[in-house]
Amino acid sequence: MRLNNSSLHYYIMKHIIDKGNAPKVAEMAGVFKVATDEMITALKALQDYHGVVLHPESSEVWVMHPFSCAPTNFWIESDGGSWWGNCAWCALGAAALLDKDLTITTNLGAESRQVTIEIRAGKVMNENLFIHFPIPMIEAWDNVIYTCSTMLVFESESDIESWCERHCMEKGDVQPINKVWEFSKVWYGNHLSPNWMKWSVDEAKEIFARFNLVNLVWDMPSNNSRF
Incomplete structure (x- = not known):
């Protein structure tokens, strides 16, 4: 390979989806038939590309959006497995x-009141979030x-x-959960593709505009660098 x-992104993402955890550096070096140092260099290049977040000391995978490999406030569970999402946006993207x-x-709000969001037949059942x-x-x-x-779920x-x-x-x-659900499908729709590429800033801006995300939070100067 x-x-x-x-x-590299595809291999890690598929491993997380299939097994609920990320592959170790040594495993990836074996799969790609490279030395450990070369694999770490490749992982750091993917991190610079905003395709992964690594543990700063070990270079093991910490986050590959939309999944986290460390505990978070978003626990995703199906009959086939379980995962952590990084945030509300990521959890919906993972779904x-x-x-x-x-x-x-x-x-x-990452406080004391728990809520379970149900997704059935491609629809979010808890609409009033x-x-x-x-x-x-x-x-x-x-x-x-x-x-x-900080990207959290609230009732109002x-x-x-x-x-x-x-x-x-x-x-x-502030956005209703159903709108973020539809947005997440597009944003994360290519993340399991063998030909995955990170959105550019301009591509990200186009997706924001498509979903009428017009608050200043979403505003970025146009350029072709990766978001």
Whole structure:
């Protein structure tokens, strides 16, 4: 198997979907028939491309959006397996990739009240929920783990406003869960492709516009670099 960003991304993503965890560096080096140092270099190149997030010391896979390989506030479960999603957006994106009936268990605002989101026959059954996007997309990759940790589920916009006040967080964009579900299907729709490529900023802007995501949170200057 030829080693490049697309093939490496595909191998890791399929492993996570099939087994619920990421392959180890040594395993990937064996599969691609390269030395461990060469595999680590390839993984760091994929990270620079925003295709993976690695543990800073070991270079093992920490996050491959929409999945997390470490515990989070979003637990995804189906008859065929279970996974962690990084955030509300990612959890819905993972559900779209998995393409099966499942549940997403999370805590509203990452606080004490738990909710289980059901997806059945491609539809979100809990329609009266909202997702908050507080971090501007132009800053999303400054600390993508933190960014994901703030994209949470709420029952109302007033709950979001109260939450922002309690936690000294600027209110960002608020979207109904069904809209984010449809958006996530498109955003993550190519993530299991052997020919996967990361969206460019301009491609990302086009997808945002397609779903009428017009809040300043989604605004980015046009360029051809990868989002």
